[in-house]
């Protein structure tokens with residue numbers, strides 16, 4: 602298992618659209634395990650492959666209190682969404698900033714598991730928010746894209762300043 606480096610906004614690699622997973626082998630399963638370790642240690646409740654510079658349509662989530670309900674979504678597709686919910690969101694690629702984002706309250710999606718088996722599932726609450734947040738990452742979309750240009754630039758400038766200071 603390995604903790605993977607997480608790309609930070611405004612890294613342009615976060616803006617690429619990820620490619621479908623077509624090979625379900627041990628190398629993919631090792632990447633999934635490494636993503637879970639990276640997520641748990643961050644700590645976070647979700648992580649998408651593009652955040653660790655892997656352009657694959659793969660994400661991991663675990664919104665459980667006990668951190669013992671891992672869920673892998675490969676090539677996920679949103680089938681239905683309903684309701685609206687406003688939540689403060691953060692992002693491991695935009696550390697230290699939290700802003701309200703409106704998303705669907707309930708979703709139904711299909712995806713493949715780590716063995717390539719397809720499944721369908723419904724989600725609501727924090728799990729639904731997290732999955733929508735991660736699926737945005739597969740399209741190169743970040744939660745800052747839902748904010749005003751002024752807010753987005755303010756966050757970008759602060760993170761670039763921190764990066765310059767860190768050298």
Ligand code: K2U
Pocket residue numbers: 644645646647648649689690691692693694730731734735738
């Ligand atoms: O994609 C990521 O960077 C992981 C996010 C997922 C997330 C963002 C907003 C709302 C729900 C999920 C990180 O987990 S942000 C850190 C965090 C930790 C606990 C609860 C909410 C957010």
Ligand code: ZN
Pocket residue numbers: 691692693694734738
């Ligand atoms: Zn994120």
